[in-house]
Amino acid sequence: MALIQDTDKAKVREILGRMDQPVRLVNFTQELECQYCRETRQLLEEVAGFSDKLTLEVHDFLLEKAKAETYKVDKIPATVLIGEKDRGIRYYGIPAGYEFATLLEDIVMVSRGDSGLSLASRGKLAGLKDPLHLQVYVTPT
Amino acid sequence: MRLAHQFAMESDLVTADMIEASEFPQLAMRHGVMGVPKTLVNDRPAADGMLPEGAFLDVILASAKVASS
Numbered sequence: 001m002a003l004i005q006d007t008d009k010a011k012v013r014e015i016l017g018r019m020d021q022p023v024r025l026v027n028f029t030q031e032l033e034c035q036y037c038r039e040t041r042q043l044l045e046e047v048a049g050f051s052d053k054l055t056l057e058v059h060d061f062l063l064e065k066a067k068a069e070t071y072k073v074d075k076i077p078a079t080v081l082i083g084e085k086d087r088g089i090r091y092y093g094i095p096a097g098y099e100f101a102t103l104l105e106d107i108v109m110v111s112r113g114d115s116g117l118s119l120a121s122r123g124k125l126a127g128l129k130d131p132l133h134l135q136v137y138v139t140p141t
Numbered sequence: 142m143r144l145a146h147q148f149a150m151e152s153d154l155v156t157a158d159m160i161e162a163s164e165f166p167q168l169a170m171r172h173g174v175m176g177v178p179k180t181l182v183n184d185r186p187a188a189d190g191m192l193p194e195g196a197f198l199d200v201i202l203a204s205a206k207v208a209s210s
Binding site for chain 2: 077
């Protein structure tokens with residue numbers, strides 16, 4: 001059964017239609033998939049089908065440890081968005097509900113290479129000297 | 142959640158993880174997550190709830206400063 005409802009397909013197509021450059025969705029799961037690992041992979045497969053600028057790469061977290069380390073992925077299900085380069089954008093757990101909208105908007109953002117932030121925010125971030133690791137806990141509803 | 146990813150997009154020094162709390166209950170418990178969204182900066186609690194862009198960035202930058210001092 002499809003995770004993306006028929007009623008949402010036009011909207012998904014419309015949002016992803018704003019893509020510019022190609023984006024890779026890099027997914028980490030494992031052979032015996034946990035429920036959300038399976039659903040995350042399926043969701044990404046469906047999303048990737050909406051645009052020929054999107055490709056999906058699926059990796060086994062346990063068998064491809066070096067790959068996981070390269071992407072600094074430490075738990076699954078994990079999804080990494082890669083455009084021109086790795087910008088440090090990660091999802092742990094299924095990006096469903098509100099976070100599905102976030103995923104689509106993030107894909108467009110990475111594809112267009114523009115954060116969309118205000119000039120003030122861009123200025124403050126340009127002044128950063130040390131790495132900043134943000135972790136945002138969410139629930140899918 | 143989007144803002145954190147936008148910050149990551151903008152700055153090479155920022156990395157941003159979305160973590161689905163119900164799929165990682167032990168991690169959520171360790172980080173004292175009682176409600177969502179909850180934001181941690183360099184593994185320390187920084188913000189509860191949703192904030193507008195400017196305020197959210199200020200809170201994050203302030204807690205990064207506290208953490209490094």
